[in-house]
Amino acid sequence: MAPPTHPRPPASLLLVVAAILSVAGLATAINSSGFKGGVTVFWGRNKDEGSLAEACDTGRYTIVVISFLDVFGHGEYHLDISGHDPSTLGADIKHCQSTALVYLSIGGFGNNYSLPTNQSAVDLADHLWYTYMAGHKEGVYRPFGDDVEIDGIDFFIEHGSPENYDVLANRLWSYNKGFRARTPAQLSATPRCRYPDRLLGKAIATGVIGRINVRFYGDSYCATHWHQEWEKWTAVYPTQDIQLYVALTASQKVAGYIHLKSLHLGVLPVLQKAESFATFAIWDRYSDRLTNYSSSIVQWT
Ligand SMILES: *[C@@H]1O[C@H](CO)[C@@H](O)[C@H](O)[C@H]1NC(C)=O
Numbered sequence: 616m617a618p619p620t621h622p623r624p625p626a627s628l629l630l631v632v633a634a635i636l637s638v639a640g641l642a643t644a645i646n647s648s649g650f651k652g653g654v655t656v657f658w659g660r661n662k663d664e665g666s667l668a669e670a671c672d673t674g675r676y677t678i679v680v681i682s683f684l685d686v687f688g689h690g691e692y693h694l695d696i697s698g699h700d701p702s703t704l705g706a707d708i709k710h711c712q713s714t715a716l717v718y719l720s721i722g723g724f725g726n727n728y729s730l731p732t733n734q735s736a737v738d739l740a741d742h743l744w745y746t747y748m749a750g751h752k753e754g755v756y757r758p759f760g761d762d763v764e765i766d767g768i769d770f771f772i773e774h775g776s777p778e779n780y781d782v783l784a785n786r787l788w789s790y791n792k793g794f795r796a797r798t799p800a801q802l803s804a805t806p807r808c809r810y811p812d813r814l815l816g817k818a819i820a821t822g823v824i825g826r827i828n829v830r831f832y833g834d835s836y837c838a839t840h841w842h843q844e845w846e847k848w849t850a851v852y853p854t855q856d857i858q859l860y861v862a863l864t865a866s867q868k869v870a871g872y873i874h875l876k877s878l879h880l881g882v883l884p885v886l887q888k889a890e891s892f893a894t895f896a897i898w899d900r901y902s903d904r905l906t907n908y909s910s911s912i913v914q915w916t
């Protein structure tokens with residue numbers, strides 16, 4: 616499922632204005648993950664965000680992304696979940712999997728990861744598969760428990776070189792070949808809004824990353840240019856073959872925060888014009904717990 620090579624021309628400003636004025640009402644229900652409605656949330660960035668199980672019990676989330684595996688690429692791996700206890704996480708993951716998919720995100724805001732060689736990408740893929748996913752291998756320690764398998768890997772690359780993330784994506788995807796009825800290695804990416812993403816562009820272009828969380832928040836460029844960049848993403852990914860999620864911050868303190876009213880009346884109608892638009896991804900559980908931002912949004916999904 617390679618992306619089409621001939622992007623559609625961006626819609627004219629007039630069309631966009633018309634879309635805003637027409638306010639087509641509520642979003643259609645899109646069950647991107649097999650679970651109906653709901654949004655994606657990032658969990659693991661603050662000890663005070665509450666447990667993963669508590670997050671899932673809100674019923675708002677259909678994908679939870681544990682973040683981050685923040686060290687990789689030079690033979691060492693490290694999971695940073697802000698002091699949450701990994702040994703109790705396994706039970707929570709299983710609990711969540713009755714209503715949501717559970718992903719693990721790699722990268723983040725630290726500076727201790729990279730994939731200097733394609734072998735390092737292969738090694739990371741194997742590490743993820745055997746340590747957290749459906750791969751099982753004698754002697755490999757599984758911090759969440761031997762019988763706990765997460766559903767996917769999210770690429771959240773903020774630093775370093777773009778090299779070899781495409782190798783990583785292809786290698787992870789190749790694990791699905793042995794399975795008929797399910798896809799035990801699902802993939803998502805969380806790039807900044809600017810298309811193509813400097814660090815993740817090559818990985819996304821492999822076509823094996825099925826969900827893209829386009830970050831509208833986090834920098835002033837995206838706060839003001841999301842619309843023009845969204846047109847580029849939807850032109851390259853016009854159908855549900857690759858689903859576009861819009862990543863938003865639940866905290867007013869973060870750049871690019873969009874007030875719920877503007878989101879509903881101004882932004883959502885623009886997003887809904889794209890067949891590839893799935894739903895939203897919320898940064899992060901800690902903020903969302905404080906503000907309940909997603910409790911309004913889930914009513915539109
Ligand atoms: C949504 O769910 C329905 C039935 O529950 C299914 O037929 C359909 O394929 C699903 N769509 C997506 C995009 O997953």
Ligand SMILES: *[C@@H]1O[C@H](CO)[C@@H](O)[C@H](O)[C@H]1NC(C)=O
Pocket residue numbers: 686691692693727
């Ligand atoms: C990078 O991670 C490794 C393994 O966790 C650690 O030993 C090292 O001190 C870290 N380096 C930096 C600069 O943080």
Ligand SMILES: *[C@@H]1O[C@H](CO)[C@@H](O)[C@H](O)[C@H]1NC(C)=O
Pocket residue numbers: 733734782
């Ligand atoms: C890794 O690099 C080697 C040597 O450049 C190349 O032959 C091989 O195809 C690469 N593997 C992948 C998975 O790209």
Ligand SMILES: *[C@@H]1O[C@H](CO)[C@@H](O)[C@H](O)[C@H]1NC(C)=O
Pocket residue numbers: 904905906907
């Ligand atoms: C958010 O929802 C929780 C649970 O429903 C509630 O206890 C809390 O007061 C709400 N917070 C805000 C800011 O609305």
